[in-house]
Amino acid sequence: MSGPPDVDGPKSPDIEDFSARQHRGGRGVLEARGLTVRRGGAEVLRGVDLELRRGEVTAILGPNGAGKSTLLAALAGLLPLAGGDLECHGRLASAGQVAALAQRSVRANVELALAWWGVPRGERRERATRALAALGAEELAGRRATALSGGEARRVHLARVLAVEPDVMLLDEPFAGLDPSVRSELLYAVVDLLRDPRRATCLVVHDRAEAWALADRVVVLLDGRVVADGVPGEVLERPPTPEAARFLGFDGELADAGGTLMLRPGHVALDPAGPIAARVARRVLVEDAVRLELDPAGDGRLFCNAPLPGPEVGAEVRLRTAGGVRFSD
Amino acid sequence: MNFIWDGVKQAFELIFEGNDEVFDVLGVTLHVAVGATLLALFVGLPLGLACGLGRFHGRRVLLALLNAGLGLPPVVVGLIVALFLFRGAPLGGLELIYTINGIILAQAILAFPIVGAFTATAVDAVPRALFDQARALGASRAQLATLALREARVGVIGATIAAFGSALSEVGAVVLVGGNIHGQTQTLATAVLAEVSAGQYGTAIAFGLILLGLVLICGGAMTLFQYAGDERDERRFLPGWRAS
Numbered sequence: 404m405s406g407p408p409d410v411d412g413p414k415s416p417d418i419e420d421f422s423a424r425q426h427r428g429g430r431g432v433l434e435a436r437g438l439t440v441r442r443g444g445a446e447v448l449r450g451v452d453l454e455l456r457r458g459e460v461t462a463i464l465g466p467n468g469a470g471k472s473t474l475l476a477a478l479a480g481l482l483p484l485a486g487g488d489l490e491c492h493g494r495l496a497s498a499g500q501v502a503a504l505a506q507r508s509v510r511a512n513v514e515l516a517l518a519w520w521g522v523p524r525g526e527r528r529e530r531a532t533r534a535l536a537a538l539g540a541e542e543l544a545g546r547r548a549t550a551l552s553g554g555e556a557r558r559v560h561l562a563r564v565l566a567v568e569p570d571v572m573l574l575d576e577p578f579a580g581l582d583p584s585v586r587s588e589l590l591y592a593v594v595d596l597l598r599d600p601r602r603a604t605c606l607v608v609h610d611r612a613e614a615w616a617l618a619d620r621v622v623v624l625l626d627g628r629v630v631a632d633g634v635p636g637e638v639l640e641r642p643p644t645p646e647a648a649r650f651l652g653f654d655g656e657l658a659d660a661g662g663t664l665m666l667r668p669g670h671v672a673l674d675p676a677g678p679i680a681a682r683v684a685r686r687v688l689v690e691d692a693v694r695l696e697l698d699p700a701g702d703g704r705l706f707c708n709a710p711l712p713g714p715e716v717g718a719e720v721r722l723r724t725a726g727g728v729r730f731s732d
Numbered sequence: 733m734n735f736i737w738d739g740v741k742q743a744f745e746l747i748f749e750g751n752d753e754v755f756d757v758l759g760v761t762l763h764v765a766v767g768a769t770l771l772a773l774f775v776g777l778p779l780g781l782a783c784g785l786g787r788f789h790g791r792r793v794l795l796a797l798l799n800a801g802l803g804l805p806p807v808v809v810g811l812i813v814a815l816f817l818f819r820g821a822p823l824g825g826l827e828l829i830y831t832i833n834g835i836i837l838a839q840a841i842l843a844f845p846i847v848g849a850f851t852a853t854a855v856d857a858v859p860r861a862l863f864d865q866a867r868a869l870g871a872s873r874a875q876l877a878t879l880a881l882r883e884a885r886v887g888v889i890g891a892t893i894a895a896f897g898s899a900l901s902e903v904g905a906v907v908l909v910g911g912n913i914h915g916q917t918q919t920l921a922t923a924v925l926a927e928v929s930a931g932q933y934g935t936a937i938a939f940g941l942i943l944l945g946l947v948l949i950c951g952g953a954m955t956l957f958q959y960a961g962d963e964r965d966e967r968r969f970l971p972g973w974r975a976s
Contacts, residue, residue, distance in 0.1 A: 479868060497868045503861035506883060515879075519871035567869060 439486030462618035493570025502560035504548035516563035534566035554585035658702035671707035677723035743938030768839030780851025801845025810905030854887020
């Protein structure tokens, strides 16, 4: 399966809205060309091209081991390059995956970051307070950093990178290790903070929903290569390769004349009048619904979410599809 | 048993009558211990920081040498230092043999591996991510070193206490390099040795008690400083908790 994809079904209005984000970006403040990094003899990054622009939030998505954190560390200049070059027109600050804080107060931690950055002593208190307030963490200022919860430590961790006001901000999984409620609360808190016309922001995120919520642009990394790069709506709805599609949740495949249609569960629905006949192979309960694994009459495998109680395993059903992405053979 | 009691009584008389001789020895002891500890910190802290923070070739060798240095035999170190400091020896021109500064040098050689090895271990235990984060935000080497020392302060102050304690109580190297000259290079520990040799058990016990008191006071004061502001002291049992 290769060749340019074309999209089936009506184009969702969301895609149009998200396309508008693409033009926000300004001049490239960090440019990486052909970035190659080797670790232990193996190539972890293979010729990555990436340009980060002011005012733009770029999310890097990819499965475990794809090289996301390596890419971020390489962009930060923390790794020796085996190939390619890196050009940065400004000061860069990165926040690691671990919210490691010094054993002192929260405010002192942010002030310490400002001291490392070279901010004069007289400005530190005010800037630290401002950054903590922006993240809704001002009431934590006097607390000892070692006594914070995971979510609170994350806020302080982000506050100290925001406080230094870099030209390029790199965040490695800013929501790692948080439970879902704390995660969504923090996501909500940073969604506007991340976007700043003076700054290019790049973050490695764990799932598509985070990329969708936060980013103007999504870069999908698979096996050390960029396989998709564009506005979230386009990348998430029209992935350019079957590999990227599979990673982005297009787990259903339907072979037809001259190609394969790849579908998300949301693109498939049970419909007694639908054109596709299939048999239920497996069912798994998910929140408020049942996920069905379906064997269609032709070649392929489909997934869909049906309202409870849903058909039993072995039942013959009819389906219709809307959307999805087609790859020619 | 009587002579022990007599010794203790004599000790208290010597201490509380403000005996000049005792104060002289006490002064030399503190001078040597403070000087040797400062010199050991000056050499040992950078080595410990380099081993704890750095990732360079030979780091493990240096760490192994520092750890081995914890077991340096004082008499042998004293002998080697003395051999180098004797008039006519390579470092004889420094005129350090039988001087307080000579003793400080020998004691510092014994104490710097303590400072270095303990500091390296303490810094190594600080989460690496914190140093990576500091580097990522542009921290200079000096700022990293300060951060490491502050984060590892309990271990670093522990190393200082150990170095100071060893410098207070050492005998072999002090006698060999300092000559145990009464009123000049005699410390409390070597005074005990001299008094015992002369059969003056009372005075020996007096010096011994003063030395013990000094070790306790200094160790206690430094421990208070070591754990100042540590929130672990504020932990309390949960109210309503009962052993079942």
